[in-house]
Amino acid sequence: MTTPLRLGIAGLGTVGIGVVKIVQNHAALLARRAGRPIEIVAVSASSRKKNRSADISAYAWEDDPVALARRDDVDVVVELMGGENGPAKALVETAFVHGKDVVTANKALLARHGQALALAAEEAGQLLRFEAAVAGGIPVIKALTEGLAGNAVTRVMGVMNGTCNYILTRMESAGLPYETVFEEARQLGYLEADPNLDVGGIDAGHKLSLLSAIAFGTRVDFDAVQLQGIGSVSIHDIRLARDMGFSIKLLGVAQMTGRGLEQRMTPCLVPETHPLGQLQGGTNMVVIEGDSVGQVVLRGAGAGEGPTASAVMGDVMDIARGLRLPTFGQPARDLLTAPPAAVSAAAPWYLRMTLLDKPGALARIATVLGEAGISIDRMRQYGHEDAHAPVLIVTHKASSDDISHALERFAGTGVLVGDPVALRIEAV
Amino acid sequence: MTTPLRLGIAGLGTVGIGVVKIVQNHAALLARRAGRPIEIVAVSASSRKKNRSADISAYAWEDDPVALARRDDVDVVVELMGGENGPAKALVETAFVHGKDVVTANKALLARHGQALALAAEEAGQLLRFEAAVAGGIPVIKALTEGLAGNAVTRVMGVMNGTCNYILTRMESAGLPYETVFEEARQLGYLEADPNLDVGGIDAGHKLSLLSAIAFGTRVDFDAVQLQGIGSVSIHDIRLARDMGFSIKLLGVAQMTGRGLEQRMTPCLVPETHPLGQLQGGTNMVVIEGDSVGQVVLRGAGAGEGPTASAVMGDVMDIARGLRLPTFGQPARDLLTAPPAAVSAAAPWYLRMTLLDKPGALARIATVLGEAGISIDRMRQYGHEDAHAPVLIVTHKASSDDISHALERFAGTGVLVGDPVALRIEAV
Numbered sequence: 081m082t083t084p085l086r087l088g089i090a091g092l093g094t095v096g097i098g099v100v101k102i103v104q105n106h107a108a109l110l111a112r113r114a115g116r117p118i119e120i121v122a123v124s125a126s127s128r129k130k131n132r133s134a135d136i137s138a139y140a141w142e143d144d145p146v147a148l149a150r151r152d153d154v155d156v157v158v159e160l161m162g163g164e165n166g167p168a169k170a171l172v173e174t175a176f177v178h179g180k181d182v183v184t185a186n187k188a189l190l191a192r193h194g195q196a197l198a199l200a201a202e203e204a205g206q207l208l209r210f211e212a213a214v215a216g217g218i219p220v221i222k223a224l225t226e227g228l229a230g231n232a233v234t235r236v237m238g239v240m241n242g243t244c245n246y247i248l249t250r251m252e253s254a255g256l257p258y259e260t261v262f263e264e265a266r267q268l269g270y271l272e273a274d275p276n277l278d279v280g281g282i283d284a285g286h287k288l289s290l291l292s293a294i295a296f297g298t299r300v301d302f303d304a305v306q307l308q309g310i311g312s313v314s315i316h317d318i319r320l321a322r323d324m325g326f327s328i329k330l331l332g333v334a335q336m337t338g339r340g341l342e343q344r345m346t347p348c349l350v351p352e353t354h355p356l357g358q359l360q361g362g363t364n365m366v367v368i369e370g371d372s373v374g375q376v377v378l379r380g381a382g383a384g385e386g387p388t389a390s391a392v393m394g395d396v397m398d399i400a401r402g403l404r405l406p407t408f409g410q411p412a413r414d415l416l417t418a419p420p421a422a423v424s425a426a427a428p429w430y431l432r433m434t435l436l437d438k439p440g441a442l443a444r445i446a447t448v449l450g451e452a453g454i455s456i457d458r459m460r461q462y463g464h465e466d467a468h469a470p471v472l473i474v475t476h477k478a479s480s481d482d483i484s485h486a487l488e489r490f491a492g493t494g495v496l497v498g499d500p501v502a503l504r505i506e507a508v
Numbered sequence: 509m510t511t512p513l514r515l516g517i518a519g520l521g522t523v524g525i526g527v528v529k530i531v532q533n534h535a536a537l538l539a540r541r542a543g544r545p546i547e548i549v550a551v552s553a554s555s556r557k558k559n560r561s562a563d564i565s566a567y568a569w570e571d572d573p574v575a576l577a578r579r580d581d582v583d584v585v586v587e588l589m590g591g592e593n594g595p596a597k598a599l600v601e602t603a604f605v606h607g608k609d610v611v612t613a614n615k616a617l618l619a620r621h622g623q624a625l626a627l628a629a630e631e632a633g634q635l636l637r638f639e640a641a642v643a644g645g646i647p648v649i650k651a652l653t654e655g656l657a658g659n660a661v662t663r664v665m666g667v668m669n670g671t672c673n674y675i676l677t678r679m680e681s682a683g684l685p686y687e688t689v690f691e692e693a694r695q696l697g698y699l700e701a702d703p704n705l706d707v708g709g710i711d712a713g714h715k716l717s718l719l720s721a722i723a724f725g726t727r728v729d730f731d732a733v734q735l736q737g738i739g740s741v742s743i744h745d746i747r748l749a750r751d752m753g754f755s756i757k758l759l760g761v762a763q764m765t766g767r768g769l770e771q772r773m774t775p776c777l778v779p780e781t782h783p784l785g786q787l788q789g790g791t792n793m794v795v796i797e798g799d800s801v802g803q804v805v806l807r808g809a810g811a812g813e814g815p816t817a818s819a820v821m822g823d824v825m826d827i828a829r830g831l832r833l834p835t836f837g838q839p840a841r842d843l844l845t846a847p848p849a850a851v852s853a854a855a856p857w858y859l860r861m862t863l864l865d866k867p868g869a870l871a872r873i874a875t876v877l878g879e880a881g882i883s884i885d886r887m888r889q890y891g892h893e894d895a896h897a898p899v900l901i902v903t904h905k906a907s908s909d910d911i912s913h914a915l916e917r918f919a920g921t922g923v924l925v926g927d928p929v930a931l932r933i934e935a936v
Contacts (some may be wrong), residue, residue: 109725112842229542355786355807374808375808377806379804386801403832405831
């Protein structure tokens with residue numbers, strides 16, 4: 081095969097330009113590896129005249145990205161615009177109708193419409209590939225779909241939003257409060273236009289839902305992901321966790337249980353000696369557990385021009401080499417609908433609250449826990465100068481239902497100031 | 509495609525039986541993922557009657573493994589016998605002639621004959637796959653060949669022999685001498701029949717030479733790997749390194765330099781805070797550095813029934829799914845012959861020696877280093893009760909050539925007792 085593989089790229093932001101640079105700078109290397117040249121023939125973005133760090137003058141320009149999907153000279157549409165509806169969705173749908181394969185980095189699109197788009201791709205005999213949508217440069221989709229295809233996957237875990245991990249590790253290392261570091265992250269350009277996509281855990285939840293589909297052969301079900309953002313994690317929590325040998329991470333966990341598929345993306349305490357606990361800044365880590373392979377850990381940059389473009393090019397090279405697989409590793413029509421399971425496995429919990437400094441306050445809290453069947457491993461009341469006493473409790477293993485009930489009943493005791501913080505301590 | 513993919517397995521040791529179990533226990537899962545059933549039709553091993561933990565009575569038996577390659581009912585030969593010549597080589601060669609694909613875990617075979625076998629496979633239009641030959645269950649061959657195919661690879665590093673890492677970490681944690689832990693490892697069955705394959709760094713060197721070929725598009729050149737085993741690493745070295753914040757690892761490094769391809773597998777000091785320094789027991793880790801992706805780190809079990817069988821099945825599933833690539837990611841005839849480069853980058857070095865306790869001894873050593881252009885970062889002479897003074901020197905950056913020259917000239921000083929130990933301190 082020496083016919084070139086011809087790309088049409090929609091979106092020339094950081095990642096799009098990264099792809100352009102790889103195709104331009106590594107033309108000979110890519111052709112040698114793929115057995116055929118990789119060429120860009122057309123591009124589309126919101127502004128043609130913007131100053132860019134790569135020369136795009138040799139490529140045809142389309143004002144309307146969807147027009148890329150209709151061009152006879154495009155084999156693969158590379159969708160790097162983002163957005164879960166609108167032009168990104170229209171572009172991908174149109175591409176399949178016109179016999180193009182699609183490579184995308186768009187987790188929101190796939191978390192919402194992955195099943196429908198995978199069906200459309202497979203009915204049209206086309207590919208929909210999305211390595212760049214999960215964990216940046218780490219080739220985790222490939223590892224899970226192909227390399228570990230001989231395993232029944234038992235659990236997938238990971239830190240998959242570099243911005244949240246940057247905020248948490250920066251709070252920890254600099255001792256700064258959430259609000260300050262959040263503002264730093266905004267000024268550094270680390271946050272999405274809607275920051276809640278990052279700090280609310282939504283972006284990471286999108287990614288987890290895609291991993292689940294491959295791991296367990298189930299339809300993407302983002303709505304079933306239990307989401308909790310990092311906005312409630314205070315510098316106090318980070319310090320207290322550290323004193324006990326833990327780091328706080330926005331951790332995704334997906335596992336198939338007897339009652340259905342458990343998916344959650346929540347701040348958790350993980351041992352600071354575990355590779356997950358040591359993860360710094362924007363780095364991502366995905367842990368895959370299979371019945372034969374045991375635990376495989378993958379680490380790399382979770383975002384940025386080079387790493388994300390590397391993942392896009394991994395998909396492009398597969399297509400150029402004629403490697404063709406269904407979107408989620410098996411035909412989308414065969415994917416199961418798994419009932420969502422509440423978080424099932426009991427775990428120790430970290431509870432932090434502020435009590436009114438009056439006789440019997442601590443006893444009331446302890447009584448509520450006891451009545452909820454939750455036993456206390458450690459409890460500390462801290463010194464204080466006002467009428468508000470900070471209290472830290474580490475429980476023995478308890479279900480999240482029991483913890484939720486206890487938290488509800490705390491309110492009725494009349495001794496709490498503000499809302500308590502409850503974080504799961506995850507055994508990894 | 510619903511025709512079954514039919515396997516003939518040669519070798520029913522730990523890994524072979526692991527493959528049999530996966531095929532038997534996950535028949536439905538594998539068929540769903542591959543779009544076709546995976547079946548075992550014939551097997552061969554040294555003894556038919558041996559007691560095995562899987563039932564092989566349903567499969568045809570061949571006394572001669574090479575006969576598997578001639579069976580009309582076999583599509584893929586799975587070679588798990590080992591050995592760099594003899595029946596393993598004959599089996600693989602015969603398989604291609606008879607139109608079979610081959611999956612193997614045999615690093616020695618590929619390190620010695622990889623180029624010839626890859627050529628033979630490609631001329632016959634067949635596949636030669638070897639994920640299980642490198643780093644056990646970690647899908648590193650796939651990551652490097654496919655997922656990261658958009659990168660110019662700048663460096664590949666790793667700890668790839670679990671037995672050596674077991675010995676080194678056990679020495680460190682239990683404070684036991686090399687000889688004791690070596691004997692433990694032998695009794696636990698961790699060592700190859702010829703232990704020098706493990707502790708001499710040969711097995712790990714085989715693996716590094718295979719990674720190099722993919723990373724740099726060069727012919728496998730195991731003879732050019734600079735090898736040093738772990739037999740010279742003493743418990744003293746481990747303790748002294750630890751005091752300075754380092755762990756000693758048998759570390760492989762491959763990188764393309766202006767002067768050629770540098771490949772080495774030697775004991776090195778790595779920072780104990782780096783994931784490589786923290787690697788315990790039989791776990792393997794491979795670090796891949798690409799110009800776009802930056803650093804990707806992969807960790808997992810380096811050996812054992814489940815992990816290695818998982819890697820074999822990854823290759824089998826690719827073949828079942830119709831994913832076909834040349835052995836080293838590009839046609840073997842296009843692979844370059846890279847001149848072997850001496851270790852080029854200067855590094856700090858750890859030098860440990862024993863000196864005769866007489867006036868001027870230390871000065872003589874320091875003079876030799878100075879004349880060789882090597883400057884000293886730290887030097888310590890330790891308290892001692894006999895006439896032999898243990899001395900530790902950490903140098904500033906020096907080339908390995910300068911260090912070799914200095915070591916040669918130490919001998920002429922007449923103040924050394926025994927041989928000095930020189931270990932590179934690797935920046936990772």
